[in-house]
Amino acid sequence: xxxxxxxxxxxxxxxxxxxxxxxxxxxxxxxxxxxxxxxxxxxxxxxxxxxxxxxxxxxxxxxxxxxxxxxxxxxxxxxxxxxxxxxxxxxxxxxxxxxxxxxxxxxxxxxxxxxxxxxxxxxxxxxxxxxxxxxxxxxxxxxxxxxxxxxxxxxxxxxxxxxx
Amino acid sequence: xxxxxxxxxxxxxxxxxxxxxxxxxxxxxxxxxxxxxxxxxxxxxxxxxxxxxxxxxxxxxxxxxxxxxxxxxxxxxxxxxxxxxxxxxxxxxxxxxxxxxxxxxxxxxxxxxxxxxxxxxxxxxxxxxxxxxxxxxxxxxxxxxxxxxxxxxxxxxxxxxxxxxxxxxxxxxxxxxxxxxxxxxxxxxxxxxxxxxxxxxxxxxxxxxxxxxxxxxxxxxxxxxxxxxxxxxxxxxxxxxxxxxxxxxxxxxxxxxxxxxxxxxxxxxxxxxxxxxxxxxxxxxxxxxxxxxxxxxxxxxxxxxxxxxxxxxxxxxxxxxxxxxxxxxxxxxxxxxxxxxxxxxxxxxxxxxxxxxxxxxxxxxxxxxxxxxxxxxxxxxxxxxxxxxxxxxxxxxxxxxxxxxxxxxxxxxxxxxxxxxxxxxxxxxxxxxxxxxxxxxxxxxxxxxxxxxxxxxxxxxxxxxxxxxxxxxxxxxxxxxxxxxxxxxxxxxxxxxxxxxxxxxxxxxxxxxxxxxxxxxxxxxxxxxxxxxxxxxxxxxxxxxxxxxxxxxxxxxxxxxxxxxxxxxxxxxxxxxxxxxxxxxxxxxxxxxxxxxxxxxxxxxxxxxxxxxxxxxxxxxxxxxxxxxxxxxxxxxxxxxxxxxxxxxxxxxxxxxxxxxxxxxxxxxxxxxxxxxxxxxxxxx
Numbered sequence: 009x010x011x012x013x014x015x016x017x018x019x020x021x022x023x024x025x026x027x028x029x030x031x032x033x034x035x036x037x038x039x040x041x042x043x044x045x046x047x048x049x050x051x052x053x054x055x056x057x058x059x060x061x062x063x064x065x066x067x068x069x070x071x072x073x074x075x076x077x078x079x080x081x082x083x084x085x086x087x088x089x090x091x092x093x094x095x096x097x098x099x100x101x102x103x104x105x106x107x108x109x110x111x112x113x114x115x116x117x118x119x120x121x122x123x124x125x126x127x128x129x130x131x132x133x134x135x136x137x138x139x140x141x142x143x144x145x146x147x148x149x150x151x152x153x154x155x156x157x158x159x160x161x162x163x164x165x166x167x168x169x170x171x172x
Numbered sequence: 173x174x175x176x177x178x179x180x181x182x183x184x185x186x187x188x189x190x191x192x193x194x195x196x197x198x199x200x201x202x203x204x205x206x207x208x209x210x211x212x213x214x215x216x217x218x219x220x221x222x223x224x225x226x227x228x229x230x231x232x233x234x235x236x237x238x239x240x241x242x243x244x245x246x247x248x249x250x251x252x253x254x255x256x257x258x259x260x261x262x263x264x265x266x267x268x269x270x271x272x273x274x275x276x277x278x279x280x281x282x283x284x285x286x287x288x289x290x291x292x293x294x295x296x297x298x299x300x301x302x303x304x305x306x307x308x309x310x311x312x313x314x315x316x317x318x319x320x321x322x323x324x325x326x327x328x329x330x331x332x333x334x335x336x337x338x339x340x341x342x343x344x345x346x347x348x349x350x351x352x353x354x355x356x357x358x359x360x361x362x363x364x365x366x367x368x369x370x371x372x373x374x375x376x377x378x379x380x381x382x383x384x385x386x387x388x389x390x391x392x393x394x395x396x397x398x399x400x401x402x403x404x405x406x407x408x409x410x411x412x413x414x415x416x417x418x419x420x421x422x423x424x425x426x427x428x429x430x431x432x433x434x435x436x437x438x439x440x441x442x443x444x445x446x447x448x449x450x451x452x453x454x455x456x457x458x459x460x461x462x463x464x465x466x467x468x469x470x471x472x473x474x475x476x477x478x479x480x481x482x483x484x485x486x487x488x489x490x491x492x493x494x495x496x497x498x499x500x501x502x503x504x505x506x507x508x509x510x511x512x513x514x515x516x517x518x519x520x521x522x523x524x525x526x527x528x529x530x531x532x533x534x535x536x537x538x539x540x541x542x543x544x545x546x547x548x549x550x551x552x553x554x555x556x557x558x559x560x561x562x563x564x565x566x567x568x569x570x571x572x573x574x575x576x577x578x579x580x581x582x583x584x585x586x587x588x589x590x591x592x593x594x595x596x597x598x599x600x601x602x603x604x605x606x607x608x609x610x611x612x613x614x615x616x617x618x619x620x621x622x623x624x625x626x627x628x629x630x631x632x633x634x635x636x637x638x639x640x641x642x643x644x645x646x647x648x649x650x651x652x653x654x655x656x657x658x659x660x661x662x663x664x665x666x667x668x669x670x671x672x673x674x675x676x677x678x679x680x681x682x683x684x685x686x687x688x689x690x691x692x693x694x695x696x697x698x699x700x701x702x703x704x705x706x707x708x709x710x711x712x713x714x715x716x717x718x719x720x721x722x723x724x725x726x727x728x729x730x731x732x733x734x735x736x737x738x739x740x741x742x743x744x745x746x747x748x749x750x751x752x753x754x755x756x757x758x759x760x761x762x763x764x765x766x767x768x769x770x771x772x773x774x775x776x777x778x779x780x781x782x783x784x785x786x787x788x789x790x791x792x793x794x795x796x797x798x799x800x801x802x803x804x805x806x807x808x809x810x811x812x813x814x815x816x817x818x819x820x821x822x823x824x825x826x827x828x829x830x831x832x833x834x835x836x837x838x839x840x841x842x843x844x845x846x847x848x849x850x851x852x853x854x855x856x857x
Binding site for chain 2: 047048050055056057058061062071099100101102103104105106107110111112114115116118119122123126127129130133134137138
């Protein structure tokens with residue numbers, strides 16, 4: 009591959025890859041305070057959408073909640089006060105994401121626990137695969153092993169009985 | 173016709189029960205006639221389900237308003253197009269549709285393997301009809317779509333009645349994609365029954381290894397493709413109809429469709445470990461079991477009212493049936509596994525951590541963590557209510573925070589995984605394969621940063637997208653160069669030839685490329701922007717480079733609804749660009765309103781305009797306009813994903829070029845740095 013060809017290939021790839029950026033640079037705008045605070049609550053109509061995004065048909069709940077939010081923000085209430093106001097009115101189900109306290113911490117902890125346990129499992133499996141010879145790997149889980157001839161017979165039977 | 177449909181369903185259940193019991197007897201006795209008889213009973217079950225389904229469709233088309241389901245989901249003015257979709261628009265019909273799609277799969281499997289795999293098929297058949305029996309039980313006795321409309325007569329006894337017209341189809345469903353989105357999604361859900369049946373059947377039959385995987389690879393890919401397509405069409409429907417400017421809200425029903433997709437994706441990758449190296453057999457079996465169970469769980473979540481969702485069907489007691497079925501399936505799977513787990517032991521060990529095997533392990537880890545995070549987040553409100561008495565919502569912000577990092581790591585693995593060699597990858601190989609792509613990605617990141625791309629995750633996403641696209645491009649380029657050197661064909665023709673020689677590997681790369689496009693589209697969400705404004709006629713609204721001028725509002729009577737239509741002129745830089753016509757529709761029969769969003773879509777951005785109704789205070793029309801960057805890349809990526817899957821499903825073309833090459837008078841020498849081993853190295857397949 010010639011140097012100029014390489015350069016042209018990389019330049020083309022870069023141009024293709026960054027073209028979306030040129031498009032969107034102008035679109036960036038800051039959201040206002042209402043949107044910021046409203047994004048922390050769910051619409052209470054049962055649509056499972058965030059308050060500021062609920063626009064489903066005939067939803068009067070989000071309209072009322074947004075009005076309430078607007079009044080609170082215009083009245084100079086802090087984010088915490090607005091949160092308290094909505095929690096008192098609707099209960100904890102108004103949170104768009106579980107608060108990081110009490111039982112709700114479980115929701116946040118679970119993905120981390122999955123990741124830690126999963127990583128530990130992968131590391132365990134890898135170390136086991138690396139350390140043990142093949143014959144021992146075949147004894148996974150401490151289960152009684154099948155004699156190789158029986159396994160081979162089963163494999164031959166499977167090959168005979170299937171034609172996939 | 174309603175009686176005819178009911179009878180067909182009842183007969184189908186009887187045939188399925190016979191096929192199930194007869195199948196078990198056939199496994200025990202191995203009597204050829206019994207095997208044949210039960211297979212035919214299984215096929216008859218499918219045919220009867222087809223008859224029942226077509227009967228219900230006939231009731232819709234003939235406007236038979238003596239059937240409760242037809243009354244609830246159709247009316248005389250409903251177009252033919254939507255009368256087809258009315259079949260799956262309610263609980264009863266959609267479950268029949270589930271059975272229908274499952275029957276297509278089962279019939280195809282029984283037909284395709286009628287003279288093959290004689291010992292395995294009875295096991296597979298029993299599992300398949302077992303699943304059919306469950307759904308047929310629901311169709312017959314729990315949520316029958318053929319219930320006649322009845323009302324109390326003068327003497328208090330119920331009397332059959334017929335209505336002059338029906339209630340009509342929910343406005344939200346009167347959109348073209350709703351005619352194709354549910355069938356695709358259901359085809360995905362039901363399709364995973366096939367690999368499940370083969371996996372369980374092979375385990376019960378004590379087959380030690382790869383056979384069931386070879387047999388079901390294409391079925392799994394077909395199911396996965398439909399599931400992907402269904403999810404994307406659903407996202408597009410949400411985007412174009414719900415009018416909230418987004419395409420994915422982490423709604424429980426959306427999550428339910430994502431869960432089996434994640435495990436199915438994990439399976440499609442880890443299955444290669446078993447094929448190539450005889451490893452991860454237990455894992456693969458359980459991945460298939462989990463995928464099927466998640467399909468059933470997803471169906472349950474949509475229908476039981478356990479979680480609240482705008483997409484869900486009405487709350488009903490049907491959830492208990494699903495819980496029972498899931499419990500039975502789990503028991504059978506555990507039992508089969510414990511009984512025969514010795515046949516699933518690994519045959520190889522890992523030579524190096526830097527290898528394809530490791531990348532698959534981490535790929536599976538991330539997909540599973542993501543799946544479990546979505547699952548626990550979806551069910552957390554239910555658990556929190558059980559445990560504390562307070563229902564704690566888990567909405568989009570939670571899912572985004574948890575899944576975005578996992579998604580980016582997966583994207584990274586999408587780049588590196590296919591280029592790592594099996595067993596062991598040398599440092600030299602790493603340099604050769606990743607140097608250019610990594611450099612390209614980083615340079616793209618710098619350019620993006622300079623251009624003002626300052627959202628961290630979006631920036632990382634873009635760098636990774638470039639990196640992955642570059643690795644894929646390099647793989648195609650290197651392979652095509654070898655073929656071009658031998659055949660003298662153009663680079664493009666060589667790339668096509670390369671793909672056709674190893675469709676699975678290069679089809680897989682195309683799927684990955686599609687996912688890159690999807691991720692590019694997702695990265696744009698960080699820059700979404702919207703403006704809402706009350707408008708007099710002639711008023712303008714500025715959003716990004718566009719100026720929207722409300723010209724007028726007119727009324728457009730249609731057969732099934734009346735539309736109030738905004739006529740909006742769009743200028744860009746003071747130059748007229750187009751007219752947009754966002755609508756608000758009033759459906760006479762249901763007295764509900766619907767939205768028809770007007771979208772001007774380009775690769776750069778979507779201008780998304782919603783007629784948000786009249787202001788309650790001023791009675792002025794309200795426009796809600798959004799500027800959503802890069803959204804079109806998501807749909808385009810979806811098309812590429814489907815195309816790649818179709819390519820991967822094609823059989824490999826025979827290596828005719830090599831034979832033809834022998835007749836060439838003078839073969840070109842291979843370019844420097846290329847060795848024939850590049851065509852021999854095991855790739856994505």
